[in-house]
Amino acid sequence: MRLGILQLNVSDDPAANLSGTLDMVEQAARAGAVLIATPEVTNCVSTSRKRQIEMLRQQDDDPTLAALRQAANTHGVWLLIGSLALKTGDPDGRFANRSFLIDSKGQIAAWYDKIHMFDVTISDSEAYHESKGYRPGDRAVVTDTPFGKIGLTICYDMRFPALYRTLAQAGARIISAPSAFSPVTGDAHWESLLRARAIETGCFVIAPAQTGTHAAKSGKSRTTYGHSMVVSPWGQVLLDAGTKPGISVLDMDLEEVNKARQRVPSLEHDRPYTLD
Numbered sequence: 001m002r003l004g005i006l007q008l009n010v011s012d013d014p015a016a017n018l019s020g021t022l023d024m025v026e027q028a029a030r031a032g033a034v035l036i037a038t039p040e041v042t043n044c045v046s047t048s049r050k051r052q053i054e055m056l057r058q059q060d061d062d063p064t065l066a067a068l069r070q071a072a073n074t075h076g077v078w079l080l081i082g083s084l085a086l087k088t089g090d091p092d093g094r095f096a097n098r099s100f101l102i103d104s105k106g107q108i109a110a111w112y113d114k115i116h117m118f119d120v121t122i123s124d125s126e127a128y129h130e131s132k133g134y135r136p137g138d139r140a141v142v143t144d145t146p147f148g149k150i151g152l153t154i155c156y157d158m159r160f161p162a163l164y165r166t167l168a169q170a171g172a173r174i175i176s177a178p179s180a181f182s183p184v185t186g187d188a189h190w191e192s193l194l195r196a197r198a199i200e201t202g203c204f205v206i207a208p209a210q211t212g213t214h215a216a217k218s219g220k221s222r223t224t225y226g227h228s229m230v231v232s233p234w235g236q237v238l239l240d241a242g243t244k245p246g247i248s249v250l251d252m253d254l255e256e257v258n259k260a261r262q263r264v265p266s267l268e269h270d271r272p273y274t275l276d
């Protein structure tokens with residue numbers, strides 16, 4: 001199956017971001033991709049809560065979701081929208097960081113709210129407080145597709161191997177990890193984390209990423225790591241998209257999932273144990 005990966009450098013203007021993303025989806029579909037995946041927060045990268053309150057919408061009212069559903073139907077492709085930042089209507093005002101799998105008719109096949117929040121102080125000058133802005137989810141999601149079962153995760157989730165194991169043991173053969181990674185942790189950890197998750201689950205791991213410095217009309221601008229990646233179930237890096245925005249298309253042989261799991265069936269070798 002042919003996979004399209006969109007590496008994006010979105011701003012805090014969802015309408016402008018959408019037109020660029022729609023162009024890239026069309027190009028990837030023309031190149032023969034049947035599943036096209038976009039990064040975390042495809043609609044808006046912003047560090048300003050005020051700006052997010054102004055620009056973001058609830059799911060039923062979100063123009064990015066509506067237009068991408070229509071594009072999936074028009075081009076007859078499955079779309080993994082890495083995530084959208086959405087209003088939730090919750091009294092505490094927090095947003096959802098929500099991933100969507102859209103089928104080739106434009107219907108929502110599955111959605112997933114990021115479970116693990118990136119509340120991390122990397123250095124004196126760099127800290128993230130994701131849970132201040134976003135309300136974490138509490139359900140893991142695996143869905144049937146014509147390409148086998150896909151498990152959904154987002155970004156920081158990749159540091160929680162138990163979630164990946166749950167998804168793989170529930171039948172996932174592909175796990176998505178759309179991201180907006182920090183450059184510092186990206187350099188240190190990104191490739192290792194993704195390869196480890198692929199090897200230990202025997203899944204393809206697909207990780208479309210935001211990249212570069214994100215233009216902001218309001219608030220501080222933010223920089224992300226890029227290097228969108230696809231890793232085979234044997235742990236080979238099939239794609240590293242570097243740091244420029246753009247489209248990558250590659251063919252995945254899903255038989256490799258069976259082969260890797262036959263060679264090393266560790267997914268079936270869990271054992272109960274006590275902790276003294």
Ligand SMILES: O=C(O)CNC(=O)[C@H](CS)NC(=O)CCC(=O)C(=O)O
Pocket residue numbers: 040041044045046085097117118128129130155156157159180181182185186
């Ligand atoms: O804030 C938003 O609008 C969307 N959310 C994100 O971009 C999140 C939280 S800041 N980014 C990550 O989880 C990066 C994780 C990471 O870099 C690591 O695990 O090292």
